[in-house]
Amino acid sequence: MNLKSKVLVVDDQPSTRELFAIVLEKLGYDFMLADNGKDALEKIKKETPAIIFMDLYMPVLDGYETVTQLRKTGYKNPIIAVTGRTDENIRGNCLETGMNDVLIKPFKQADIKRMFKKWLNDNDTNGLAEEANTSSLVKNNIFDAANVLDTFMDNEKIVKSLLIRFLERTKEQLEKFPILEKTGEWDIAKKEAHLIKGSAVTLAGSELGNAAALLEQAAIKAAPDEFKTSYSAVNEAFERFKKEAEKFISARS
Numbered sequence: 374m375n376l377k378s379k380v381l382v383v384d385d386q387p388s389t390r391e392l393f394a395i396v397l398e399k400l401g402y403d404f405m406l407a408d409n410g411k412d413a414l415e416k417i418k419k420e421t422p423a424i425i426f427m428d429l430y431m432p433v434l435d436g437y438e439t440v441t442q443l444r445k446t447g448y449k450n451p452i453i454a455v456t457g458r459t460d461e462n463i464r465g466n467c468l469e470t471g472m473n474d475v476l477i478k479p480f481k482q483a484d485i486k487r488m489f490k491k492w493l494n495d496n497d498t499n500g501l502a503e504e505a506n507t508s509s510l511v512k513n514n515i516f517d518a519a520n521v522l523d524t525f526m527d528n529e530k531i532v533k534s535l536l537i538r539f540l541e542r543t544k545e546q547l548e549k550f551p552i553l554e555k556t557g558e559w560d561i562a563k564k565e566a567h568l569i570k571g572s573a574v575t576l577a578g579s580e581l582g583n584a585a586a587l588l589e590q591a592a593i594k595a596a597p598d599e600f601k602t603s604y605s606a607v608n609e610a611f612e613r614f615k616k617e618a619e620k621f622i623s624a625r626s
Contacts, residue, residue, distance in 0.1 A: 378423030378493055380404040383413040383439065384455060385431040386568065388535050388575040389478065393426065395525060396482045400489075410434030414442060424492055425452045426476065426485075429467070430567055437470050444471040451492040455480075457574050457582075479574050481524055514579045515610075516617035521577035529625050532576075536618045539572050543611060550588075550604050554597060562600070563592035569607070573614070584610040 380402045382393040390406050397404045405422065407413040411434045413425070425443075429436040440452055454467040457478040464475050473492065476484060514520070525532050546565045553562040570585035584607040591600040 378402065379420060381407065381413060381416065381422035381425045383407045383410065383425065383431070383436065384428035385409055386428070386571045386575065387538065388572045389428070389455070391531060391535060392525060392575060393485070395528060395531065396485050399482070399526070400486065410436060410439030410442075413439055417443070417448070421448070421450070423450055424489070425450070426455050426488075427452050427472065429454055429456045429458075430564075432564060437466075440471045453488055453492070457571055457586075478571065479524060479577075482526065513583060514577065515581075515613045516621070517577040517579075518617075518621050524575070524577065533622050533625060535576060536622055539576055540615055540618060543569055543572075547604075547608060547611060550600075550607075554600050554604070557595070559592050559595045563589055566592055566607075576618075578610075578614045578618075581607070581610040581614045 380397055382390060382397075382404060384390050384393070385408050390408070394404065394406065405416050405420070407416055409431045413427075414434070427436045427440060436454065443452070451473045452471065454463075454472045454475045455478065456463060456467075456475065459477060467475055474488065476488060521532055522529070525535075546569060549565060550562060553559070553565070566585050566589035570582050570589055573579070573582035573585060584603065588600065588603040588607050591603045
C-alpha cells in the first residue's frame with residue numbers, strides 16, 4: 374500500500390462506508406471510518422486526517438454541527454460534504470457551514486479520485502474520467518445489477534453481503550413506520566426513511582430511493598395522510614427491489 378494521506382469518512386450508511394473502504398484501500402490511502410459526528414470528533418482527537426468526507430444527515434451528531442465544532446477547534450483541512458440531495462441550496466449551505474466541496478451520492482471511484490486531485494493535489498488519477506457524477510434518484514430503476522457491481526468494482530461478495538443486510542434491516546424498518554406515524558414520532562420516522570433512501574441509492578435501487586425520499590419529506594412535514602400514501606409506495610417498491618435483489622443473490626451463490 375502506498376503511503377498517502379489519512380482520510381476520515383463519516384457516514385451512517387453501512388453501504389457508503391463499505392464503498393469508501395473499498396475505493397480507499399484500492400487507491401492506497403490510510404483511512405478511518407465513523408458512523409456519526411460524535412464518533413468522528415473522538416477519532417480526530419487521536420489523529421488528524423488530511424481530508425474528511427462528511428455525511429450531512431446522521432443520528433447523534435449531524436454533519437453540519439460536526440463541521441461547526443471542528444472549525445471552532447482550528448481544523449483547517451478540506452471537508453467534503455457527502456449527500457444524496459441535489460437541491461440548489463445544498464452547496465451554499467455546506468460552504469456557509471465551513472465545508473469545501475460537495476460529493477453527490479451515488480458516487481463512483483472516479484468521483485472520489487477527483488476530490489483527491491482537487492483538494493490534495495493527488496495527480497495519481499489513473500485515467501480519471503472528467504464527467505461529473507449524477508444521482509440515480511433521477512432514474513427509476515427497480516434494481517440495476519450492472520450499476521451496483523460497477524459501483525463496488527465488481528466485488529460480488531461485498532455486494533451480496535450488503536444486499537442481504539439491507540433487505541433484513543429494511544424489512545424491520547418498514548414494520549416500525551405505522552407505529553411511528555400513530556405515536557407521532559416524526560423525527561425517528563424521518564431518520565429511518567433517510568437511511569432507506571441512502572442505502573437504496575447506493576445499492577442501485579433508485580425506485581425505492583425515490584419512494585423513501587417522499588416518505589422522508591412526509592415525515593419532515595408531519596403529514597399523516599401523505600405519510601401513509603408514501604409508506605404504501607415504499608412497501609411496494611421494496612417488494613420489487615427485494616425480488617430482483619434475491620434473484621441476483623441466488624444467481625451468484
